[in-house]
Amino acid sequence: MSDLYSVVETLAQTDIVPISVGAKDGWPAAMMVEGFAYSVDPECTEKIVNGEASFTDEPYTQAAGVVKELMNKGAFSENVALTGIDEALPLFESGKAAMMVNGSWAVASCAEKMGKDFGYFYFPVINDSNVDAYGKNVAGGVKQNSGMMVYAGTEHPDEAAALCEAIAELRCQYVYETNGNPFTVYKADTMGWSYNGDFAEPVAQLASDMQNFEYSFGLIQDVMPTAAATSGIQDATSKFMTNDDSYTIDDYLADMDKAVQEE
Amino acid sequence: MKRVLGNKRYILILSAPAFILMAAFVLYPLISIVIMSLQETNGLTPATFAGVDNFVKIFHDNSFIKANIWSIGLCILAIIFNAILAIAVSILLSTLNPKAQKILRTAFIIPLVLSISVVSQLWLAIYHADWGLLNSLLEKAGLGFLRNDWLSNSDTAMICIAIVGMWWSFGLDLLLSYSGIKAIPESCFEAAQLDGASFLATVRYITLPLLKNVAKTCVTVSAVGGLYTFPQVYIMTGGGPGDMTTTIMMYMYKQAFSNMRYGQAAAVGVVAIVETCIVLGIIGWIFKRGRYSEEV
Numbered sequence: 001m002s003d004l005y006s007v008v009e010t011l012a013q014t015d016i017v018p019i020s021v022g023a024k025d026g027w028p029a030a031m032m033v034e035g036f037a038y039s040v041d042p043e044c045t046e047k048i049v050n051g052e053a054s055f056t057d058e059p060y061t062q063a064a065g066v067v068k069e070l071m072n073k074g075a076f077s078e079n080v081a082l083t084g085i086d087e088a089l090p091l092f093e094s095g096k097a098a099m100m101v102n103g104s105w106a107v108a109s110c111a112e113k114m115g116k117d118f119g120y121f122y123f124p125v126i127n128d129s130n131v132d133a134y135g136k137n138v139a140g141g142v143k144q145n146s147g148m149m150v151y152a153g154t155e156h157p158d159e160a161a162a163l164c165e166a167i168a169e170l171r172c173q174y175v176y177e178t179n180g181n182p183f184t185v186y187k188a189d190t191m192g193w194s195y196n197g198d199f200a201e202p203v204a205q206l207a208s209d210m211q212n213f214e215y216s217f218g219l220i221q222d223v224m225p226t227a228a229a230t231s232g233i234q235d236a237t238s239k240f241m242t243n244d245d246s247y248t249i250d251d252y253l254a255d256m257d258k259a260v261q262e263e
Numbered sequence: 264m265k266r267v268l269g270n271k272r273y274i275l276i277l278s279a280p281a282f283i284l285m286a287a288f289v290l291y292p293l294i295s296i297v298i299m300s301l302q303e304t305n306g307l308t309p310a311t312f313a314g315v316d317n318f319v320k321i322f323h324d325n326s327f328i329k330a331n332i333w334s335i336g337l338c339i340l341a342i343i344f345n346a347i348l349a350i351a352v353s354i355l356l357s358t359l360n361p362k363a364q365k366i367l368r369t370a371f372i373i374p375l376v377l378s379i380s381v382v383s384q385l386w387l388a389i390y391h392a393d394w395g396l397l398n399s400l401l402e403k404a405g406l407g408f409l410r411n412d413w414l415s416n417s418d419t420a421m422i423c424i425a426i427v428g429m430w431w432s433f434g435l436d437l438l439l440s441y442s443g444i445k446a447i448p449e450s451c452f453e454a455a456q457l458d459g460a461s462f463l464a465t466v467r468y469i470t471l472p473l474l475k476n477v478a479k480t481c482v483t484v485s486a487v488g489g490l491y492t493f494p495q496v497y498i499m500t501g502g503g504p505g506d507m508t509t510t511i512m513m514y515m516y517k518q519a520f521s522n523m524r525y526g527q528a529a530a531v532g533v534v535a536i537v538e539t540c541i542v543l544g545i546i547g548w549i550f551k552r553g554r555y556s557e558e559v
Binding site: 023024026077078079081082226227228231235236238239241242244246247255262 | 305391392393412414415416417499500501503504505506507517521522523524
């Protein structure tokens with residue numbers, strides 16, 4: 001973490017934005033806080049969703065503290081609270097921002113656009129005692145709240161489900177074989193897919209890293225029990241990113257706990 | 264023609280299309296929203312009757328109370344800075360020479376020609392904390408200490424959004440009031456001039472009384488526009504950060520499409536309709552009881 005602070009302090013003296021994040025949309029910033037919290041306890045989010053813990057516990061409290069510290073060091077742009085992902089991504093890809101908070105879904109496209117100028121790293125561990133866990137525990141994986149749906153009143157449910165599966169398979173095959181993105185829910189070897197060429201270095205590295213992940217649970221914005229809870233945590237995080245003195249870490253975490261209770 | 268209009272059957276037949284359209288696009292949605300406000304529904308699963316639960320929930324939500332306060336504030340600001348200011352400006356405008364009147368009238372109306380979406384994007388570029396025009400101008404003028412996160416600072420965000428709406432719709436009130444002034448017979452002003460009335464006396468005793476109905480329209484349009492502020496909020500801030508710039512319409516939108524709480528969103532809609540009726544009632548009462556009431 002001290003390395004990250006040091007880099008941020010150096011970059012903050014230049015015209016380059018140290019870290020680009022689409023805080024207006026809420027979920028990128030919430031994902032960032034979660035990423036830091038994972039280094040304290042990777043099961044923090046799952047416990048909260050199951051009602052066994054709360055956001056005011058140690059993992060998220062420490063993580064919020066880190067983000068607050070980053071804000072105070074000028075890690076983000078002035079307008080970060082109103083910068084959406086559609087502004088944050090071009091900021092990074094154009095080189096105006098040194099780093100960006102994003103997910104593995106962006107690795108392949110960024111590698112393609114930015115070439116050798118692109119690389120990735122996992123959220124740094126907050127406490128040095130957890131450094132061995134770096135890059136081992138990640139939020140994400142198969143999304144529980146997105147995909148294709150079949151109309152409940154259809155007269156052909158089996159055929160409809162089969163069609164959805166076929167479309168999903170074709171899409172993943174296209175993504176793998178044409179776009180050179182190996183991150184699909186299907187195992188390419190099993191499916192007999194092949195990509196003519198070499199995967200970009202970051203892509204190949206991430207594909208290799210994934211084999212060593214120890215723990216994974218869905219992203220915070222995807223695992224909340226209700227849509228209102230998701231909306232609540234996104235709004236609270238977006239407000240936290242204003243770095244307003246009147247909205248403290250305690251206020252933020254209290255709002256997050258309130259949000260997760262929303263029906 | 265007299266035979267047609269005197270026959271009730273013809274009146275019913277000729278007005279039927281209007282009634283049907285009104286029933287389809289006004290009455291039916293109104294009744295539906297009232298029914299939905301009494302239900303718990305997420306738009307996917309069957310609705311269940313919830314009584315007044317939705318209303319209780321929204322009135323217990325601080326965000327809803329705050330959104331109401333912001334919306335009423337925007338309503339008042341719109342009345343002052345759109346309707347009243349437009350009437351004052353149009354009175355002054357009518358004293359200028361015709362060429363100046365034409366140029367200034369056109370200048371004031373230009374924003375109205377643009378869509379609110381375009382206007383919102385334009386002002387977003389002005390207010391942007393990093394590369395916006397406003398902060399750049401302040402820096403160049405040596406007023407860099409006034410730089411601000413205009414749209415993410417709780418002290419300035421809502422005022423900035425209010426300015427966008429008022430800037431955009433000022434031309435409409437100006438156009439209405441200017442047309443109203445031009446419709447006043449010249450003989451009234453000539454008579455006042457002959458009697459030696461001053462400019463202020465003319466405005467007070469001739470222009471304003473004869474402009475009363477137009478003024479009422481301006482105030483009504485501005486009030487409702489302010490209360491229902493939504494497009495610029497949605498485009499510029501999305502109601503955020505958090506609920507910092509959430510108006511009642513934005514709150515309703517979020518309840519429906521972010522939180523999947525259609526019943527509560529409908530309850531917000533019902534409350535908004537009631538508030539609108541109250542505002543319109545107050546406006547009607549003020550203009551009825553005004554010093555220049557038609558009964559006097």
